[in-house]
Amino acid sequence: MTTLPVYRWRLAPDGLATRRQLRALGLRPGGQDVAAEVQRPRRRRGPMVAYLYRIDQAKPVRPMTPGRRAALEAAMRARRTCPTCSRDAGYCIPRSLGMCVPCSDPPAPTA
Numbered sequence: 547m548t549t550l551p552v553y554r555w556r557l558a559p560d561g562l563a564t565r566r567q568l569r570a571l572g573l574r575p576g577g578q579d580v581a582a583e584v585q586r587p588r589r590r591r592g593p594m595v596a597y598l599y600r601i602d603q604a605k606p607v608r609p610m611t612p613g614r615r616a617a618l619e620a621a622m623r624a625r626r627t628c629p630t631c632s633r634d635a636g637y638c639i640p641r642s643l644g645m646c647v648p649c650s651d652p653p654a655p656t657a
Contacts, residue, residue: 550581551583552582552583553582553583553584553585554585555584555587558582558584558598561600561602562582562598562600562601563598563601563604564584564597564598564599565599568601568604571604572607573601573604573606574604574606574607575604575605576603576604576605577605578600578603581598581600582597583595583596583598584598622638625639626638626639627639628645629644630646630649631646631648635647
């Protein structure tokens, strides 16, 4: 078992990147193993860890196919549709409410 090199926050060497940084470059890890870790100190819960991958071994992001695009649009439509009133809310329904905001607000009492 090999231990990974650990770098402090913002002190990782060139040639290594996190998943988000790879994505910004139009790349993905492509099945490679984690090359190193970068740790950011936190006061209460211990250090935050991000995994680093080698940029030279990263592969290009797969292109969006029509089928994947349709599946993604259907999933997002389902997240926007209120189960109570069946309307498209225009935003993702909060999971804490389980319905759109107008349906979750109780009706105002009539005087």
